[in-house]
Amino acid sequence: MDLLKMGTKLVQALEEKLSPKQRYWARVRAEYCDLRRDEFAEHLMFVLGGFMVQGNLNGFECCIKNMPAEGAVLEIGSFLGLSTTLIAYAMAKYGRGEPFFACDPWVFAGADRPKAGYFSTGTQEYRDWVVQSFKMNTTLFSKDHPPYAIEATSDQFFRWWSNCAVRTDLWGRDTKLGGGIGFAFIDGAHTYEAARNDFLNADRFLLPRGYLFFDDSYDDGAFAEVQRVVSEVRANSRYELIGKFPNYCFRKRQFSI
Numbered sequence: 623m624d625l626l627k628m629g630t631k632l633v634q635a636l637e638e639k640l641s642p643k644q645r646y647w648a649r650v651r652a653e654y655c656d657l658r659r660d661e662f663a664e665h666l667m668f669v670l671g672g673f674m675v676q677g678n679l680n681g682f683e684c685c686i687k688n689m690p691a692e693g694a695v696l697e698i699g700s701f702l703g704l705s706t707t708l709i710a711y712a713m714a715k716y717g718r719g720e721p722f723f724a725c726d727p728w729v730f731a732g733a734d735r736p737k738a739g740y741f742s743t744g745t746q747e748y749r750d751w752v753v754q755s756f757k758m759n760t761t762l763f764s765k766d767h768p769p770y771a772i773e774a775t776s777d778q779f780f781r782w783w784s785n786c787a788v789r790t791d792l793w794g795r796d797t798k799l800g801g802g803i804g805f806a807f808i809d810g811a812h813t814y815e816a817a818r819n820d821f822l823n824a825d826r827f828l829l830p831r832g833y834l835f836f837d838d839s840y841d842d843g844a845f846a847e848v849q850r851v852v853s854e855v856r857a858n859s860r861y862e863l864i865g866k867f868p869n870y871c872f873r874k875r876q877f878s879i
């Protein structure tokens with residue numbers, strides 16, 4: 623039996639073990655597997671530090687290929703720039719020239735106590751390393767489509783966005799904020815209040831048929847507060863669940879009441 627046949631049989635055998643719902647979501651994931659097989663994306667996943675699960679690549683592909691024209695792309699929570707460079711690359715790969723914004727105050731959860739009693743992520747030195755790494759990573763790997771990286775919490779960022787404020791990004795470029803959003807990747811603070819605010823703020827500007835993708839929202843995961851927000855979005859009739867990658871991805875309906 624050749625390798626392709628063996629692979630097909632293996633996939634069929636695995637699929638038989640899934641419930642109908644699980645099989646459905648597996649098929650949706652399989653529709654968006656181009657970025658996951660891309661050698662540059664694979665390289666970034668290896669060489670850059672961060673918190674990305676492979677399934678986010680399926681999610682980025684789905685959102686970026688299908689988001690409405692003319693809406694900005696927004697990343698909330700960038701850390702070292704792994705997801706940032708992958709979003710920028712996916713935009714280049716799928717021919718999306720919309721503006722790309724990233725916001726992060728670069729303050730870190732758990733910084734109050736040294737890790738293993740040995741290393742503190744609460745120091746200025748650590749923060750400088752993260753911000754410098756973010757700048758180096760995005761400068762090198764996202765030359766064609768660098769994001770406007772705004773140093774701010776998402777709440778502050780949205781206040782500026784709603785006032786169409788002009789802000790200076792990490793590279794000293796002035797940019798005018800505001801307008802419709804086509805896709806927002808939500809990966810900032812993971813408390814219920816913060817993730818809910820990110821949803822409510824993004825919702826105000828999200829275009830019809832725009833996408834929201836919540837990192838760390840997968841079923842039975844470690845982030846119950848993010849899951850709580852996602853369960854509220856699921857119950858919201860203005861949104862439809864598009865994919866479980868396994869993180870939850872929603873699309874705003876064209877017409878909402």
Ligand SMILES: C[S@@+](CC[C@H](N)C(=O)[O-])C[C@H]1O[C@@H](n2cnc3c(N)ncnc32)[C@H](O)[C@@H]1O
Pocket residue numbers: 671672673674698699700701702703704705706725726727728729730731774775776777809810811816
């Ligand atoms: C899990 S990391 C992001 C990882 C990154 N998206 C990736 O996949 O490579 C979370 C980031 O959210 C940032 N953050 C914390 N509170 C935030 C807030 N209120 N608004 C925006 N970002 C925040 C942190 O500074 C941190 O860099």
